[in-house]
Structure formats: C-alpha cells, structure tokens
Amino acid sequence: MTFSDRSLDRIIERRKHRRSMLPPGSLLSFSPVSASLDGAFDVEGEGVLLDLSQGGCRVSSETSVMLEQPYTLIIQLPDFRRPVTVESAIARWKGTHTFGVMFIAMHQEQEQSLNEFLRYLHSNVA
Template sequence: MERRQHRRVPIQLQGFLLGNSHETEAVTLDLSVGGAKFDCDLEVHPGKVIRVRLVIPGAEEPVSIEEGLVQWVGEETFGVSFQNVRQAELDEIEQLINEFEEAEDGGHA
C-alpha cells in the first residue's frame, strides 16, 4: 500500500473539475500539496486524468492543476493526485495548509 508523502488536512474548498468536456463543481474533503479527496458528481475511474481548479479564499485566481490523476473512486467521493504542478500552485496550496493548521492549533505552532 502506498504511503502518503504530504500533510493532508480536512479542508473544504470549492473546486471545478474538467473531465468529460464539461466543468463540474466539486468540494474538497481533504487536501495536500500532492492531491485531494473530492465530493463531486463527475463520473471518473482510476487512471482518468482531469483538470482541477481550486478556489483559494483571498486569492485572485483559482489554483489550476492541469493534470489530476484519479487514484481511487468511492460511492460519492474520489481521490486525485496532482501531477506536474507548477511551483506557484504548490506554494499557494502549502500556504493554505499552513494557515489551516495554525488556525486548528489556535495559533500556537
């Protein structure tokens, strides 16, 4: 079984997934710099590549990940690993995770 390499936090973000020539609204259930778990109606299967856009609070533009690889599919959720992500997007996701963890810790690092 593959072990996760990145910190994963239970954060809900609005997202948009493009898989079958149309964009579908989604919500993250958890997020890391390496991927996310989504609640979404998009029909996918393991191995499918989709485009992911995440709406980061306070950011001017959504984070755009051109290659999201579907890893697993549940009844109403699925997991996506982020492939070939630009450093600027990684930095935004990392900052969001850090801010989430600081808020969860009550600001005590």
C-alpha cells in the first residue's frame, strides 16, 4: 500500500511526537526481528533518516519493507559515537523509496540516547 501526499498529510496530523529534520549523515539499517519460515519476508537494508521523533522516523531507502512486519533498527546519528538500537519497530506506510516507521520497543538506555539527540536537535533549531 502506498500513500499520496494528501494521505501523508493526514498521517502527519495524527502524530503523537514532534518530528525533527535531521542533518546529513543520519543513517539507519534494518533487519527482521525474527526470521520467517520460508525466508520470503526477511528483508534487510539500509537507508537515510529524513526525520525522527521519540515515536518513529521517516526513511529513504532503495530497499522496500513489508508493512506491519517487526524490524530491528540501528540508527547512526551524526555527532553521536554510539548508534541507537530500536529492538522492535514496524513500517506503518511506504511510498516510492520512502517509508515511515513506528518504534515499538527500545531498551531504556537506547531511549535515553535518542531523547538526548532530539533535545540537541531542538536546542539548535530554536
């Protein structure tokens, strides 16, 4: 299922968390949380983060994801030495070379690192 610009606008209106635009060099890799029996949905890939919030992100990638399938994400943020790992996230929508992800589960330490980065971004925008 892909979305038009109008549909994406409605999704943006329903967001719970403010999304922040990211500087160049914000990267993401993803892999399935668990392997499927036949391997058909075991899509792994990489992408560029376009925006980020406490609850999710928008990604540009040449690799297409499966909607509603859980993925583990590794997010590499500029100026942060350690990547942030999201234990479980699902793709809620996808378009041509973009998709939106909702975070489902993160370890507390990883969530703190993500929040620290978001505070840094917000303080530099203001």
